[in-house]
Amino acid sequence: MQCGLFTDETPSIMTLPSCICHKGLCILCPLVTQLNLVAVTYLSCCRSALMVLRMLSTVAVTYLSCCRSALMVLRMLSTVVAVTYVFSVCIRYEPLDTQVPPALPPASCSAPVPCIHPRLLNLPQWGEDQKRVMSFLSPSSASECDGGCRALQRVVRSAQRITGGKLPALQDTYSTRCHRKAIKIIKDNNHPSLFTPVSSRRRVKKFSDVPQCQKFFLEGKTPNLPGILVDGMVQNQNRYKPICQLFNTIYRFATLYDTTNRIPVFSAYTFSGPPTDPRPHQPWMMEPQLNGENNSPEMKIMGEHSQHQAGNDDYINSIQKKGVNRGHLFPCSHAHDLDTQKSTFTLTNIVPQVVSFNNGSWREMEEHVRGKLMTDCFSNDRKIKAYVVTGAVPSKSNTLNDALKNALNDRVNIPDLMWTAYCCLDKKKKWMAEAHWGRNKKVKRKTLNPETLGALEEKLSEFHQGGRVQVFPKDCPRGPKPTTPSNQPSWKNSLKIISSKVRNLYNSMMNRIG
Known part of the structure; x- marks a missing residue:
């Protein structure tokens, strides 16, 4: 029996009689039993040999593949050596x-x-x-x-x-x-000192002109404010200027600035954790781009006065004159690192805010929001992350008139309303949102209660008419899910109550009959 021809149909020696009797004596039984064992062992060895041959063939194929790869590597190495030799000769x-x-x-x-x-x-x-x-x-x-x-x-x-x-x-x-x-x-826009793109050298028409600026907006979509910013496009480009706030060659947050009222419309940023350093003593900076299209895009410490933006002169004795001080839209307490903290000290991120409102209910709200963002908002990699937009609604009166009470230094508008909203993924990877707003006026200490995103957009619609107000994309919930009040049972609860009463009535009748 040949090893290579062995199949399941080949007759085995085990089918032979186990012994041969002659004259009443079984003389071949032990011999036949040993032959059977030898045959089975032989066949097992043949099968093992086949497996070994198959493994050897696989190794051979792998070896040939390795040889072919080695040839390719040798050719590549020879090319590199040759080119290196050429340059070495040239340099020598x-x-x-x-x-x-x-x-x-x-x-x-x-x-x-x-x-x-x-x-x-x-x-x-x-x-x-x-x-x-x-x-x-x-x-x-x-x-x-x-x-x-x-x-x-x-x-x-x-x-x-x-x-x-x-x-x-x-x-x-x-x-x-x-x-x-x-x-x-x-x-590479991170190196403006080498080659700064034309879009960042000039005042951009929309935030998407600078790719690094889109990361401060959820899904890269800017708020929709009718008459100001619609579908990412600035409506009045002579008045409203998108600013990608650049500090120490890194973009920190985004601001839409109103050069007529000389206050920001909103500032958008991402919250990634509490500050790692104490509040810095940073001098107030200004935006060079607002003074000329070809100026540097990075915020700097400049003069005290500017035509298209508020200056330090505008806030001199502002508390004594109007009872207002500098109020951050992107608060320093929401910046994670020291450089980002310093970048919030630009006057394009500041509005005249009533002192009691700024140091009272508004600051308490900022601390409350910071705590919520730290405990409830996470990115896909389980790091703290939330998108925040904070804005101000200017007063309707003309700020150029000295007799008006809502003008700071005859130039800077004192806003009537301030608002903020955030949207993020919670621990269950579901979108959540919350909003706050308050009047910028001197009132008794009042807590700014959390509101829904839909309520804020409805409130802003009173000031921005002619279209749909949208602070965040549709993924962010506008309000809580509708629930049935406990004092008004639903149809399902009513059916349960009726079924229970019918069952009790049936049981009582059966007890009386029985």
Whole structure:
């Protein structure tokens, strides 16, 4: 019986008689039993051998695959070694002591390698090694090309023979990488000192013009305030200016500023935890972009007076004159790190707020909201995160008239109403929202009770007419789910009560009959 031909249909020795009797004596029984054991062991060994052969074939295939991968790796390594060798040869040569002509090089170069503009060699940020390589790629005379270029060509040809393929031109590789690097730097808005995009150098028309500014709004959607901001577009661009608040090269929060009333319409930010540092003693800053389109986009300590925004002069003796002080929309107590705390001290984030209101019920509300955000709001990775929008409704009177009581320094509007709302995911990953608002006036100490988001939007509709007011997207709940009052039972409860009474009546009748 051959091992390779073994199948389940092959007759086994176990089917033979267990013994052969001759003259009443069973003489072959032990012998046959041993033969059976030998046969079974042999067949088991054959099956094991088949499994071993299959495993060996798998190993062989894996080995061949590894060999093929090894060949590819060797080819790649040879290419890298060859290119490295080329550059090492280029750098090893000393640059030629020749004067670079001020004129542009001719369109065609007699050298076999491409020409580089000679003015590139004078760039101050280039290192000596880069200048040496470029000096070989841009020969200024045929004699120089005969020496350095031919040596470089020989190295390139040797490298091509080693790798078995054609190497890309050095200038093409260098130009492609430089172009790719330049595009990456230009797109990086975190480095405004190097290349700041035009959209952030100028006053933007909408917050989405600066991608880093969208993260302060839930789903990247800005509030909808009819007549001011609709579908992310500013309606009156000469009056309302979107500001992506930039401090120490990082965007901290977003503000929509009213240059006529010289107060913010709202400030939007993300809450990520309580402050890690005490309240800083930060000087008040201003927004350079509001004084000119080409000014720096980063907030700075500037002069005391500005035409399109409030200045420090406007708040001099404001408590004695009007009974108001500087009120944050993005409070310093809601900023997580020190730099973000400092960034809240910009006058584009400030409104004239009645002192008793600012230091009383409004501050208590800010502390209450901070506690709620720390315990109830989490992101998908279980970190504290909530979206907050705080705004102010200006008084309707013209602030340019000195006789009006709601004008600070004849320039800055004193708002009538202040509001705030937040939306976040709770521990069960369900959206939750809460809102507060209060009159900016001197009243007895009053607690600002939590309100629904829908109630706030309905309140703001009184001041922003002509469309739908929406502070957050539709995912945020506008109000509590409708529930049936306990004193008015539902139909389901009524049926239960009726069924219970019928059952009791039936039981009492059966007891009387029985």
